[in-house]
Amino acid sequence: MKKGFSFLFCLIGFILVMVTGIHAQTLGQIDTFQDSTLNSWSSGRPNPTPPVNISTGGPQGSNDRYMRATSSGSGAAGSKLVLFNTKQWKGNYISAGIGNIRMFLKNEGTSALQMRIAVFSSSSSCSSLNPVSVPIGGGWIEVNFPVSASALTGGTVNTILTNVTELRLLHESAPGTTGDVIAAQLGIDNITATAAPSNINEPPSETPRTFNLSQNYPNPFNSSTFINYELPVNSMVTLKVYNVLSKEVATLVDAEMKGEGAHRVLFNASGISSGVYFYRLEAGKNSLVKRLVLLK
Numbered sequence: 001m002k003k004g005f006s007f008l009f010c011l012i013g014f015i016l017v018m019v020t021g022i023h024a025q026t027l028g029q030i031d032t033f034q035d036s037t038l039n040s041w042s043s044g045r046p047n048p049t050p051p052v053n054i055s056t057g058g059p060q061g062s063n064d065r066y067m068r069a070t071s072s073g074s075g076a077a078g079s080k081l082v083l084f085n086t087k088q089w090k091g092n093y094i095s096a097g098i099g100n101i102r103m104f105l106k107n108e109g110t111s112a113l114q115m116r117i118a119v120f121s122s123s124s125s126c127s128s129l130n131p132v133s134v135p136i137g138g139g140w141i142e143v144n145f146p147v148s149a150s151a152l153t154g155g156t157v158n159t160i161l162t163n164v165t166e167l168r169l170l171h172e173s174a175p176g177t178t179g180d181v182i183a184a185q186l187g188i189d190n191i192t193a194t195a196a197p198s199n200i201n202e203p204p205s206e207t208p209r210t211f212n213l214s215q216n217y218p219n220p221f222n223s224s225t226f227i228n229y230e231l232p233v234n235s236m237v238t239l240k241v242y243n244v245l246s247k248e249v250a251t252l253v254d255a256e257m258k259g260e261g262a263h264r265v266l267f268n269a270s271g272i273s274s275g276v277y278f279y280r281l282e283a284g285k286n287s288l289v290k291r292l293v294l295l296k
Contacts, residue, residue: 027097028218028225029088031191033058033065034270039191040087041067047078058189059104059140060268066189068108071171073183080179081113081171081186089167093119093147093193094158100194101145101167106187107134113184117145118177120166124155127168127175134186144194190224190266213281213288216267220293227252227265227279234259235283241267241292242278249277258283269294 031039036053043050049070058064071081107113112135116128129151132143149157153175169188170179194217214228227239239253249272252265267279274296280289 027193027195028221029193030218030222030224031088032223032268032270033067033189034223034268036065038067039085041083041085041188043069043078043083045077048072049078051083054187058187059106059142060266064189064268066104066106066187068185068187070109070185071182073111073181075181079181081182081184082168082179083170083188084166084168086166090165093161093164095162096193097195098193099147101147101191102142102194103145103169103191104140104142104187104189105132105134106140107136107138107184108187109183109185110136111182111184112136113171113182113186114173115143115186116170116172116175117147118154118168118170119147119152119160119164120168120177121155121160121163122165124160125177126152126154126157126160127170127172127177129153129175131172140187140189192218192224194218211283211286211288213279213290215290216279216292220295221269222295223270224266224268225292227267228262229265229281230262231258231260231283235286237263238282239265240280241269242280244276244278252279267292 033039033053038051038053041051049072051067051069054066054068056063058066069081069083072079101117105115114131115134116131118125118127128145147161168177171182171184172180210232212230216225216227218225235258236255237253237258238255240248241250243249250267252267272294274294277292277294278289279292280287
């Protein structure tokens, strides 16, 4: 019964978000850029090299769209790597339980980057206390920007987080909201509101002793979700998604040898209809199945 009420609550929350447009009040909000737009992200003033939607080459590879931001470093318009959103990322982050902004970043330029987020209310602002380093030529990396009083500095953080009017992503060597002048190019994808930081780049503290398939997160989700699993030994792995009629709708891992330890897979469901689905993990003689809910 509790699970039924939980699902009903999530469904009602999702409907209210769609009606009011206050997307940031729902955990799991994600900007995937799969609709060929910039999802309301902008570089602000007139910019000779504004952000663009790239049709392929995102974290999922072929046909995975992402946003590319470019800055000239010239000192004129467009010289800073700063992106902002005043649409779907507005709202009360504290009441929504949003404690982290997660995304994938790829440094496509020739300058190492120190990325931060900045959060604005109508009268104040704050920014990341510690930057996220995005190295040159490192490929796509998953990063987390904590959204809390201990992780942000500037104005009265908790007051700002109750009425966010603008979210920024920027390169800045010291905490700030305006950005540094730099010649750079950055790929951005799957910007997601989550409850708490998690870092796939940190290895597990010890080798898992059991075969395990975790519940996808977020769930319910809109367009993309993560699936974690653990292997006690090196195994041939298959991970597939099925609809309620047991028809296969996606293959996430196709009979690949995977090493012992923890693994994470991004399921991009942008081309699949809303509904209830099941994902099945097979490794050697072991198999596990879990349920997920896609809401668009």
